[in-house]
Amino acid sequence: MITSLAFRLTKRFGAKVVLDDLALEVRGREFVTVLGPSGCGKSTALNLLAGLTQPTRGEIRLDGVRIDGLPPERRGFGMVFQNYALFPHLTVGANVAFGLVLRGRGKAEIAERVRRMLELVRLTGFADRYPGQLSGGQQQRVAIARALAVEPRVLLLDEPLSNLDAKLRLEMRGEIKRLHADLGLTSIYVTHDQAEALSLSDRIVILRDGRVIQAGTPAEIHDRPQTVFVADFMGYRNFFPLTVASEEGDTVLARAGALALRGRTVVPLRPGDAAVAAVRPEDVETTTEPPGPNVVRGTVRLTEYLGREHGVEVALEGGPTLTVRLAHPVTVGSALALRLPPERVVILPAEDGAR
Amino acid sequence: MRGRLWRLAVFLFVVGFVLNLAGVVGHVLVSSLARRWFATPLPGALTTEWYAYAWREFQLDQVLGVTLTVAGTVTAAALVLGFPAAYLLARHDFRGKGPLLLLFFLPLLVPQMTYGIPLATTLYRYRIGGTVAGVIAANLVPMLPLAIFVLLPFVEQISVSLEWAARVHGATRLGVVRRVIVPLALPGLLTAGLLVLVNTVANFELTFLLSGAGSQTLVVALYYAVFAAGMRPIYSVDAMAVIYMAVVLAVLVLALRLVRPTQMVFRLDRRD
Numbered sequence: 001m002i003t004s005l006a007f008r009l010t011k012r013f014g015a016k017v018v019l020d021d022l023a024l025e026v027r028g029r030e031f032v033t034v035l036g037p038s039g040c041g042k043s044t045a046l047n048l049l050a051g052l053t054q055p056t057r058g059e060i061r062l063d064g065v066r067i068d069g070l071p072p073e074r075r076g077f078g079m080v081f082q083n084y085a086l087f088p089h090l091t092v093g094a095n096v097a098f099g100l101v102l103r104g105r106g107k108a109e110i111a112e113r114v115r116r117m118l119e120l121v122r123l124t125g126f127a128d129r130y131p132g133q134l135s136g137g138q139q140q141r142v143a144i145a146r147a148l149a150v151e152p153r154v155l156l157l158d159e160p161l162s163n164l165d166a167k168l169r170l171e172m173r174g175e176i177k178r179l180h181a182d183l184g185l186t187s188i189y190v191t192h193d194q195a196e197a198l199s200l201s202d203r204i205v206i207l208r209d210g211r212v213i214q215a216g217t218p219a220e221i222h223d224r225p226q227t228v229f230v231a232d233f234m235g236y237r238n239f240f241p242l243t244v245a246s247e248e249g250d251t252v253l254a255r256a257g258a259l260a261l262r263g264r265t266v267v268p269l270r271p272g273d274a275a276v277a278a279v280r281p282e283d284v285e286t287t288t289e290p291p292g293p294n295v296v297r298g299t300v301r302l303t304e305y306l307g308r309e310h311g312v313e314v315a316l317e318g319g320p321t322l323t324v325r326l327a328h329p330v331t332v333g334s335a336l337a338l339r340l341p342p343e344r345v346v347i348l349p350a351e352d353g354a355r
Numbered sequence: 356m357r358g359r360l361w362r363l364a365v366f367l368f369v370v371g372f373v374l375n376l377a378g379v380v381g382h383v384l385v386s387s388l389a390r391r392w393f394a395t396p397l398p399g400a401l402t403t404e405w406y407a408y409a410w411r412e413f414q415l416d417q418v419l420g421v422t423l424t425v426a427g428t429v430t431a432a433a434l435v436l437g438f439p440a441a442y443l444l445a446r447h448d449f450r451g452k453g454p455l456l457l458l459f460f461l462p463l464l465v466p467q468m469t470y471g472i473p474l475a476t477t478l479y480r481y482r483i484g485g486t487v488a489g490v491i492a493a494n495l496v497p498m499l500p501l502a503i504f505v506l507l508p509f510v511e512q513i514s515v516s517l518e519w520a521a522r523v524h525g526a527t528r529l530g531v532v533r534r535v536i537v538p539l540a541l542p543g544l545l546t547a548g549l550l551v552l553v554n555t556v557a558n559f560e561l562t563f564l565l566s567g568a569g570s571q572t573l574v575v576a577l578y579y580a581v582f583a584a585g586m587r588p589i590y591s592v593d594a595m596a597v598i599y600m601a602v603v604l605a606v607l608v609l610a611l612r613l614v615r616p617t618q619m620v621f622r623l624d625r626r627d
Contacts, residue, residue, distance in 0.1 A: 047519075050523050052519050052522065052523070071522070071527070072519075073523070073524075073525045073530075075523075077523055078524065079524070081520060083516055085514065085516040085519065086520075087517060087520075087535060088539070089538045098521070098525070102530060146520075
């Protein structure tokens with residue numbers, strides 16, 4: 001059991017900065033997810049931790065001891081790869097035993113441990129098969145068993161679920177969470193999927209262009225995004241560029257033309273500041289209130305049946321479009337009055353460039 | 356109608372090819388066993404004494420020894436040198452890799468005679484020409500690129516993440532080579548080895564230019580037997596040709612027992 005993994009890493013490929021001073025301290029038994037779009041440097045971060053690539057600058061400390069000079073095989077980590085990376089010429093059992101054989105463990109001990117690992121990932125009886133004979137989900141479970149067999153000090157997972165179909169992904173997500181809790185693992189998980197990050201993590205670090213944009217618990221990230229980028233990543237679909245009219249504690253009123261929205265702030269804003277109001281489709285509700293702040297009118301332009309609810313695109317008076325989720329069907333062309341509850345609207349500082 | 360014609364054409368071609376081959380090989384085989392064979396469809400009497408004669412006269416034990424030594428050494432050297440080279444070429448991209456590869460594979464494309472003579476001149480100057488070592492060195496010139504050429508796609512299909520997984524879970528660099536790369540590239544190594552072996556046994560030009568009295572391989576000895584001054588019974592030369600064919604066939608069969616062509620397909624088809 002480790003108590004902490006602390007690192008501060010910078011990686012450049014030529015002139016391109018892939019990772020810009022990424023600093024993080026992971027506590028023992030913690031599940032930390034690095035979340036970001038493809039190309040944000042998250043996989044590079046994992047490869048640096050594993051020792052598969054060398055940082056341009058920085059250090060890695062495991063329980064206070066520097067390990068960045070050690071080759072990958074001496075760091076004592078386990079790693080699960082996106083494409084499973086199982087050895088095709090070895091049986092499932094030999095794949096799981098791989099790290100143990102290299103550590104010179106006895107035959108009986110290896111056999112027992114392989115049996116236990118396969119039991120843990122629910123693949124008892126598969127030891128003699130070859131990876132090519134398994135489904136994607138089974139292969140990923142073998143990869144997890146192989147990583148766990150060496151009793152890793154830290155488990156690194158590089159988008160382990162992104163090659164699986166939706167149903168299997170959900171199933172494996174539960175499996176990973178169960179194993180992490182049952183075995184008391186310290187895990188660093190890399191993904192671009194916000195649902196995975198929210199459901200698995202104790203802490204989420206959001207990375208963009210090699211930089212940490214925001215870090216916090218899943219609830220913090222989900223409810224209190226600090227930037228438009230994070231809000232977009234966390235499922236806020238509606239963004240309205242506004243100007244702050246007045247502030248009052250952590251709520252502000254912002255306007256643009258006829259549109260006036262009151263909402264929460266996470267980052268302090270002053271009157272006159274350019275801002276963006278963000279709201280999730282499922283937080284918007286129909287209303288009979290008279291027009292005023294946070295109440296808007298519009299015409300239904302598009303409806304989408306989503307099973308339990310209806311996705312509706314509403315063209316608001318004055319131009320912008322609002323995407324909402326409604327419990328009841330509405331017809332295209334009908335007029336609609338909608339309320340954006342102030343406690344569900346987040347007012348964020350405007351960003352330069354694209355969100 | 357067209358399909359049937361097409362099938363007939365293919366059938367006739369195959370029959371023609373087999374008949375032609377059987378005719379040529381059959382003639383040499385029968386002639387090597389004939390006591391005398393003139394104006395009759397088949398020889399009057401058969402004998403195996405031409406084999407003994409050829410073995411003695413052409414010193415075939417020594418020639419066979421040289422042939423197998425040269426072929427074995429060239430194959431081993433081409434694999435030992437070619438595998439790391441193929442690995443580096445497969446794993447690293449650099450400016451000018453394309454032109455370099457083309458330059459590298461030039462000995463495979465250019466007729467051997469064009470560079471064989473200057474190569475022989477150079478090797479003779481350093482007193483390697485005319486020796487077994489010279490024959491081996493000269494054969495390596497086209498065989499090393501051939502080995503690399505064959506190995507390259509086999510190495511390329513081994514995913515880097517397999518190497519990474521091996522490293523993270525405890526393998527040293529050498530351990531990765533031993534436990535992951537070599538086993539996965541084994542079909543490629545066997546294929547490359549087979550092609551180099553057969554090509555070296557059959558190589559005429561370079562061996563002809565470089566070999567001296569004690570360093571002839573079978574195919575060169577056969578050439579000298581046919582064209583050297585002095586009369587030799589044609590039956591003995593045919594006996595030698597049969598021995599040559601038998602050796603090549605034996606090498607091929609032996610190699611194919613180790614390398615199953617189906618296994619190559621299976622490997623290439625595999626996901627990593």
